Amino acid sequence: MNALQRWATPGWVHDLSRFRAINKLVKKFFKRKTPEPRPAERPRRSSGRLLGFWRRHRWPLFIAAAFVLVGVLLFPAGKSFQFADLREGEVYEGEQIIAPFTFSIDKTFEEYNRDVRQAREGVYPVFVRNDSTAARQLRALSAFLANVEQTIEALVPDSMKLRRLREVFATQPKLVMSEEGLHYLVGGFTRGERPVSNGRRFGAYAAQLQRICRDLFAVGILYIERSALPEYVRKISARHGADEMVEPLEQFHGAESVHAAALQKLREIDDWGDTAVNIGYQILTHFLQPNLFYDERETLQRIAEAETRVPRARGTVLAKERIIQSHDRITPEHLQKLRSLTAELAKRRASEGGMTRVLPILGRIFMLMIAVGMIGVFLLLAHPAIYGDKHRVSLIALILLLVIFISYLVNLAGLSEYLIPVAMAPMLLVFFFDAPVAFVGTVALGLVLGGMRGYEFSSMFTTLVVGAFCILAVRRVRSRNWIFKAILFLALAYLLVIAATAFLRYTPPEKILVNLRDGVLINALLCPIFIYGVMVIFEYLFDLTTDATLLELSALNRPLLRELALQAPGTYHHSIVVGTLSEAAAEAIGANSLLARVGAYYHDIGKMEMAEYFVENQRGGKNPHEKLTPNMSLLVIINHVKRGVEIAEENHIPKEVRDFIPQHHGTNLIAYFYKKALEKNGDSEVQESDFRYPGPKPQSKETGIVMLADAVEAAGRALRDPSISRLRNMVNGIVEERFKKGELDESPLTLRDLNLIKESFVRTLTGIFHGRIQYSQDQKNGEAPAPEKTRQRAARPAFTANGANQTAEIRRASANSRPTKATRPEAQHVGAAGAAPPMASAADEA
Numbered sequence: 001m002n003a004l005q006r007w008a009t010p011g012w013v014h015d016l017s018r019f020r021a022i023n024k025l026v027k028k029f030f031k032r033k034t035p036e037p038r039p040a041e042r043p044r045r046s047s048g049r050l051l052g053f054w055r056r057h058r059w060p061l062f063i064a065a066a067f068v069l070v071g072v073l074l075f076p077a078g079k080s081f082q083f084a085d086l087r088e089g090e091v092y093e094g095e096q097i098i099a100p101f102t103f104s105i106d107k108t109f110e111e112y113n114r115d116v117r118q119a120r121e122g123v124y125p126v127f128v129r130n131d132s133t134a135a136r137q138l139r140a141l142s143a144f145l146a147n148v149e150q151t152i153e154a155l156v157p158d159s160m161k162l163r164r165l166r167e168v169f170a171t172q173p174k175l176v177m178s179e180e181g182l183h184y185l186v187g188g189f190t191r192g193e194r195p196v197s198n199g200r201r202f203g204a205y206a207a208q209l210q211r212i213c214r215d216l217f218a219v220g221i222l223y224i225e226r227s228a229l230p231e232y233v234r235k236i237s238a239r240h241g242a243d244e245m246v247e248p249l250e251q252f253h254g255a256e257s258v259h260a261a262a263l264q265k266l267r268e269i270d271d272w273g274d275t276a277v278n279i280g281y282q283i284l285t286h287f288l289q290p291n292l293f294y295d296e297r298e299t300l301q302r303i304a305e306a307e308t309r310v311p312r313a314r315g316t317v318l319a320k321e322r323i324i325q326s327h328d329r330i331t332p333e334h335l336q337k338l339r340s341l342t343a344e345l346a347k348r349r350a351s352e353g354g355m356t357r358v359l360p361i362l363g364r365i366f367m368l369m370i371a372v373g374m375i376g377v378f379l380l381l382a383h384p385a386i387y388g389d390k391h392r393v394s395l396i397a398l399i400l401l402l403v404i405f406i407s408y409l410v411n412l413a414g415l416s417e418y419l420i421p422v423a424m425a426p427m428l429l430v431f432f433f434d435a436p437v438a439f440v441g442t443v444a445l446g447l448v449l450g451g452m453r454g455y456e457f458s459s460m461f462t463t464l465v466v467g468a469f470c471i472l473a474v475r476r477v478r479s480r481n482w483i484f485k486a487i488l489f490l491a492l493a494y495l496l497v498i499a500a501t502a503f504l505r506y507t508p509p510e511k512i513l514v515n516l517r518d519g520v521l522i523n524a525l526l527c528p529i530f531i532y533g534v535m536v537i538f539e540y541l542f543d544l545t546t547d548a549t550l551l552e553l554s555a556l557n558r559p560l561l562r563e564l565a566l567q568a569p570g571t572y573h574h575s576i577v578v579g580t581l582s583e584a585a586a587e588a589i590g591a592n593s594l595l596a597r598v599g600a601y602y603h604d605i606g607k608m609e610m611a612e613y614f615v616e617n618q619r620g621g622k623n624p625h626e627k628l629t630p631n632m633s634l635l636v637i638i639n640h641v642k643r644g645v646e647i648a649e650e651n652h653i654p655k656e657v658r659d660f661i662p663q664h665h666g667t668n669l670i671a672y673f674y675k676k677a678l679e680k681n682g683d684s685e686v687q688e689s690d691f692r693y694p695g696p697k698p699q700s701k702e703t704g705i706v707m708l709a710d711a712v713e714a715a716g717r718a719l720r721d722p723s724i725s726r727l728r729n730m731v732n733g734i735v736e737e738r739f740k741k742g743e744l745d746e747s748p749l750t751l752r753d754l755n756l757i758k759e760s761f762v763r764t765l766t767g768i769f770h771g772r773i774q775y776s777q778d779q780k781n782g783e784a785p786a787p788e789k790t791r792q793r794a795a796r797p798a799f800t801a802n803g804a805n806q807t808a809e810i811r812r813a814s815a816n817s818r819p820t821k822a823t824r825p826e827a828q829h830v831g832a833a834g835a836a837p838p839m840a841s842a843a844d845e846a
Contacts, residue, residue: 059390060376067397068368074408075452077363086338088505090330097323103344104313105337109414112312119306119645124237124246125229126295126302127222131240133291134217141213141287144172145206152185152202153781161186181279188275209280212265216258223290225254238292252292259285272653290372367451371444378440386433395542396437396626399428399589400445402534407449418498418519421450421527424534426467427474431535431546435475442467453748462497469493477547478594486528494519545654550594553657554601560651561601567608570616574713575601577768581709582702585760589753599660602653606644606661612634616717630677634691637670641693663703664710665693690734697746704747705757708735712761722769724762731761 086092107115140533141466151164162182169177189202196760226249237246253261262284266277317323317337344762346360375396379387386392407420425445429438446463453459473489474482498515501507506514535546556576565572579600586593611617613636625633644661674691698704709736719726735758738744749757 008331024714056388060387060778061391063390063393063397064369064372064376067372067401068365070401071368071448072361072364072406074404076411086330086335088330088332088335089508090506092324092326092328092330092334094326096325097338097341099317099319099321099323099341101344102319103317103340105315106312107314108332108336111314112310113414115310116307119310120303121230121232123299123302123306124235125233125238126237126298127220127292128295129238129240130291130293131218133289137216137287137289138210138213141210141283144168144283144287145209147171148185149206152189158186164323172286175282177279177282181282183276184275184279197844205276205280206509208269209283212262213284213287214278215265216253216261217291220252220401221258221288221290222252222254223293225256226250226252227254233833239295255290258288269443311338351722352651359486364451368448371447374444375440375633379437380428382436383433386437389559391542392433395432395544396429396441397537399425399538400441400448401641403445404448404452407452411452414553416515416518417453417456417462418494418515419523420449420459421523421530422463423470423486423523423527426470427486427528427531428535428538429473430471431477431548432542432544433536435471438475439467442471458501461493461501465497466490477551480548480551482548483528483532486531487524490524490527491520494524527546539654544654545595545656547592547594549654550598550657553598553653555593560605560647561655564608565603568604568611568614568617570618571604571607571611573603573615574616578603578706578709578713579783581761581764582705583715583766585705585709585757586702588756588760589701589705589749591705596702596705599657599664599702600709602644602648603660603664603706604640604644604656605647606640606642608647610640610644613637614640625673630673630680633673634670634677637673638693641665659699660703660706662694663696663698664707666697666707666738667692667695668738668741668743695744699746701749701753704744704749707743708738708757710740712765716765716769719769722765724766727769728758728762731758731765 018548042734146170148165151161152167154161154164164183165177165182169175169182185202189205204751229249234249234251235246236249237244237250259281263277263281266272266280266284272280291696317340323337323341324330328334349360376387384514403420403422403425406424410417411422422445426438426442429441443461446460446467449463450456450460469489469492470486473486495516498512498519502512502515534549535548537548539549552558561572564575579597582596582600583593585591586596607614607617612622613633615623625636628636639661643659648658648661669688670691670693674686674688677691698707712731715730716722716727719730735754739754744754
């Protein structure tokens, strides 16, 4: 080997033949020979590549296939869009169109629905007469009246008759008779040797009641009220066995109106007083029951048969008949003939079978694949993290399919295209992702909706314009009035779109007003409200967070933040300042500043339970760690991360915000207690890995920013004279230290981002540590300041309570870990490194 080394001088290394010879000799003498694999056993690179491709892209491909399948099913089937670009009122400039064969002119959607409605209204509701009800009730009435007559004709005292009458009426629980009525029955009728003034006998009275009851049953009592039937019902079909007759509805009585008819018939009887009429009314209404029952099944069957008999055609175009001539003004009749022609062409091609039937389906599949491919390629190149997350890709597909499904329903109902909530997709995509993803999704959605509407340019134009306005409206949600802003932008977008299309097509004024009603008054007003409800559902299903939710979490009066302020005031103020630093830095690099600020607010909530073990919450110079071993102190420090995650989960804090709790520490070394353990136990018994945070490292720009802001804020509090140059050196040192240790390796922060972050930190810290003028005693008393008694000094941080004690405590901790002059806070300002990183660690740990 030594000979080979002497031979392989740097001059020979560049000689390719010599290098290959050296490599061959080394393999021959110094490596164990392995048998060459047989040709059949050699791994196939193509199969490995395919397997790797499948593992990486299987979920996006599966979701795209499902999207295409559902989209094809929602496309209008059996239609051709050959003449879909023609519009009523325009001048046709093509060649004349001659009918190639005889075909029927289909009715328009409105015409067919009108004919179906007329056919439905022409069916009479079917009622079945039940004679057993009338016979049963008449028998019961006759028996009841016989008992009453027998009681009042009995030769017993009136008191006994009253008691027996009460017993007779008790057999009918729902028939209640007053005492006045009972006395009238006992003494108001002629019986035997005791005539009365009117000479009426109860038998004749009972006969009249039975006659009225028979007459009402003979006419018929409906099971429902006449007013409950539709307004167009004027006649009904009454079935009695095998016989059926159509009679006017007004001659029948309803379940309630029959009582009024009974009262009217009682009053028509001569020489009957009010008491007799009242008694008869109470008896009749008790025994009158419906005997005409609605046959819903038969009625619905007849309605369905009538609807199927409605023809879909309203005329015929003969073969070789001219449909439209060049330069003719397009009328609704022309359009309907052309649509009927394209529909007939589609049917004939489908009936031919083979490729002719499959080609339209392939065309839809290709169009949907192009739309999905645009989104997939964009995500793969610009947002690989989203592309690799099956839940987020599924959410994108679900949002687009929701709008496509609503468009399918609108097309099926024949409603205006301006009722399609195209704003739903761009707004939801902005909320859950960002503006570029929303724009690409809007373009893809415009292609699909344009195809579903007959390859209309107006549908695609509407989708793109409305989507762009929606992205501008909600791309940056920083207040709760985003709904009103979205309504305003949507109304403006629809106004511009409707005006542009109306001017191009010479749309009649009444049609323009209808479009404005559908787009501006209905869609623009209701769509943002509906989107808010859908957004809440998707947040729960996919465990994602939108800016609207972050706004709610950013309120400082939230219960969790109020509890943090009460139990750990120093940590609370520290979190507020870290939030300010993080928000400004995120704004500088184009990250989500609201997420960074909210994550900073909640990143240290685990310190609430043992607040006194962290230096920002200590008062009076007392440090509980002085009574603990380094390992016990380590457990206390690390435990606040675990408890923070648990507290966040108990309070239903979203995952995006929970991630800040462990990631803002990364895998940093808890240097103070590590060095303290080394001094106590020696190098052999202490492992550095045991004194590191469990991680993970920051996975996003926002968590990386909060990590740096947390360290910068802690170190800034320990600076004795925070001038601009010292602040800059401190920030540079901390950022470089975290970068060199690899704590930012897993975050997408670039070097340019780090430079912008450092500049933002310096600007924000300069505002916090701004200079103040120290006034002398005579100035405090209102006297003019003397020039020699004024001087500029660096202000203490306004956010630290008892800042001198905290700084002194940090100094003591740093002095114990490094008993040299260079480690004292006074000597931290060294070159470009700034404040040493252990200062930040000590401030955050103790």
